[in-house]
Amino acid sequence: MQLNQDSNGVVQPVVPDVATPASPGFAAQVTETVTQAGVIRRGTWMTPVGAARTYYEFSSHLRVLGMPFVHIAWGRNPVTGKLAVARGFIAIGQFAIGVISVGQLSIGFLSVGQLSLGLWGALGQAAIGFLAIGQLAVGLRAAIGMLAVAFHAVGMLTAGGTCVGGPSTCTHAWNMERRDPVAVQDFKDTPFRPMKANSRRGKRY
16 A cells, blocks of 8 residues: 655555546547457457446357347447447347347347347247247237237237137137137147147158
């Protein structure tokens, strides 16, 4: 510890200057550390050095459809102050947008997240997509969840066209209260059932 004596003869410890967001030139320092990227074999890492490590970003060298094959972005950019958004063929982050996306808020063709929006498939606490699986699942074609809404829905609470599970507001339901023949037949006529039946006859698709 360094000591310093003031004009009154009082000895006090010397407190080193610590850069904070309010310090002059702090943004420039952070910008320099962020833009000085760490290049590795498969991609580029960017993160502030010497500051609180709450921001990470990785972008792969390989690009697909004009976007990074893998893009990982996590935290709040210390320069802009905004939350980072991952955008890539495979996107991973708090906010992720990609063909395959994983994040707290995730948007993609195949999407996994707390709030998941998938063009084809979505998996999450709240999932919306052509096919959806989640606690709250809303699917255009099919959904599985505690609360499931879809043309074909399976869940504790269901709504839509034909449903299997608990209490339901579906047009055709198969549960403890109702055994609609249309719903029973609809869920029995899966692609696996005719394959199993014909396999006994020696036929294969």
